Amino acid sequence: MMETSRRTFLQMAGIAAVGLSAKPVLDAFAAEHGGAEALPSVKPGPDGLKAKQWAMVIDTRKIKSSKDLEPMIEACHKMHNVPHFADKHHEIKWIWEEEYKHAFPTDVAKFMDERLERIPFLVLCNHCENPPCVRACPTQATFKRPSDGIVMMDFHRCIGCRFCMAACPYGARSFNFQDPRPFIKESNREFPTRMKGVVEKCNFCAERIAVGKQPVCVEVSKGILTFGDLYDPNSAVRALLKENFTIRRKQNLGTEPSVYYIV
C-alpha cells in the first residue's frame, strides 16, 4: 500500500515537473499552430473596452431618412479606407443601407407598417455568435475572437477563395476584385489599406475598442446606435433589449446575429 502510494506520488511529481518545464514549449507550439495566442488581432491597450460578446442595437424609430445614416456610413468607410468603386459589381461596403424588404427578405408582411416600408435600414456584419463564415474559411483568415466575440479578418492570410461570401447569409462581405488603393479618396494612415484578392468586412472597430473608444458609427450616430456587452446585464444594449421589442436578421438560420433592431 505504502509502496503504491509512494510510487504514485513520484509519478505525479514527475509528470508535474515535466509539465511545468514543458509548458512554455507547448504554448509556443500551440501559438505556432494556430492556437488562440497566434490569432492576429488588435492587442487591447490598458484602457481597452472589454465584453464577452459585443453587440449593437439599432433604434430604427430614430431614423427618418437616408440623411440620418450617411454620417455613420461615411465615417466608417473613411476611417477604414474603404474604396469607392463606381462599378456596383465590385463594390466594397462595411456598413450600408437597405430597404426593409432586403434587410429582412424572409420577414416581409403583405401589408406593412408604412414607416418600416419607407425608412432605410442600416446593415453591417452581424458578428454572429455562430458565424457560418468562420466555419467555411479554410485558412482561419476569418475567425471569431475568443475574447469578445468579434468576427475578424486577417487580410494577410486570406487566399481569396470567397467561401465565406457564399456562407454569409447577410451579404456582409466584400471582395477586392482589383487593387482598392487608387479608389480611396483620402487615405487614413492609422488603418491599413487592403490589397487585391482578399475579402473584407466590418470589424466592429476592434482597433478603437482596444483603446477604449466606441465604434465610429456609434459615435456619430446621434443615439441611433448603441454598443455594449450582450452578456452584461447592466450594459446599455441589455437595457434597450429589456424594454423594447427587437428583431434580428434571418433569426431562423441559427447564426445568432449580434445586431438587434428596435422596430
Next chain:
Amino acid sequence: MLELAIQGSKKYFGWIIALLVVIGIAFGIYRFQLAFGLGITGMSRDVSWGFYIAQFTFLVGVAAGGVMVVTPYYLHNYKAFGKITILGEFLAISAITMCLLFITVDLGQPMRMLNVLLYPTPNSVLFWDMIVLNGYLFLNIVIGWNVLEAERNDTHYPGWVKPLIYISIPWAVGIHTVTAYLYCGLPGRGFWLTAILAPRFLASAFAAGPALLILLCLFIRKVTKFDPGTEQIQSLAKIVAYAICLNVFFFLCEVFVVFYSQIPEHMDHLKYLFVGLHGHGNLVGWMWTSMALMLVGIILMVNPFTRKNEPSLIVGCVVIFAGTWIDKGLGMISGGFVPSPLHHVTEYAPTMPEIGITLGVYAAGFLVLTLLFKMAIGVKEEVRA
C-alpha cells in the same frame, strides 16, 4: 513508358502543338488576371463564384465517373472492363488536374494557396475537398501507372496496389460528395440547401463521365489499332442510361419539394433559372436546352435500338454531356447566387478573358489526357503485337 507519349504521327503532334498554343494564350490572359485581379471576370459582390468554380464542379463529376468502369471490373469481376479501366483512371487524372487548375485560377491570392496546409481547418469543407481531390489524383496516378506497367511487362501488378484500388472506389464517391457539401451546408442559399445535392451530383457524374469515355473509346477505335470493344462500349452506355434517368429523377424530386412546399426562398432560384425573376432571365434558354438535351439523351440511351446503333449512340452521349454541362457548369453555381441572400437580382455572365482562361485549363486537361491515353494505347498496341 513516358517515351510512348513522345512518339507519334504528324497529326498527333499537330494536336499537341494546338493545345500548347491555347494553353500559352490562356496563360498570358491569366498573367493579366494575376496582375489586375479577378475584376476581369464577370463575378461580382453578389455572384462571388462563377465560371471557374462551375467548371471545377462539373469536372469533379467527370473524374468521379471513372469509378463506373473501375467498380464493375475490380469489385464484380466484370472481365470485359479490364480492357478499358486504365482509360477510366486516366480520364479521372486529367479531370482532377483541371479541377485543381480551376480552383487555382479562381483564387484571389493564389500565392497564398499553401495557407490551406499551413493552417489546416477541419471545420471547413474546402479543407476536406482539397484532401479528397489530391488523394484521388494520387490514387489514380499510382494505380494507373502500376497496372499499365504490369500490362506492358506481361505480369500482374504488385499486391500492394490492390488495397489502393479498393480505397479508390469509395474515394471517387467521396470527391463528388464532398464537393456537393461545399454548397449544401450553407445557410441562406436555398437552391443548394438540399440533402439531395450530393446524390444529384453523383448521378450526373455517372452519366457525364462514362458518356465522355464512350466518345473517347469510339474515337480511339477509329484512329488507333486498339479496339476498346463493342461489349465494353455497350455496357458503359447502359450505365449512362441509368445514371441520366436518375439525374433527371433527382432533379424532379427537387422541383416537387420546392414547388409543393411553396417556400419563396427555395422557389426563387428555380424560377430565376427556368422562367426568369423580376425581368432577369439570362439562363432561361440555357436551362430549357439542358432539360431538352437530357431528355433526348434518355430516349436515345434507354431505347436499345438507338443505343446499339453507333451514330445515334454518339448523339446520345454528346447531348447528355452537353446537357449535364449546362446544368452544372452554368446553372448550378449562378443559380445558387441569384437572387442574393438579400434578394437582389444580380446576373452573371462570364467575360471573354474568363472564357479564355477556362479554355486554357480545358486545353491543359486535354493535353494530360492525350499524353496519358497515348501511353495507355501504346502499351495495348505493343502487347497485342
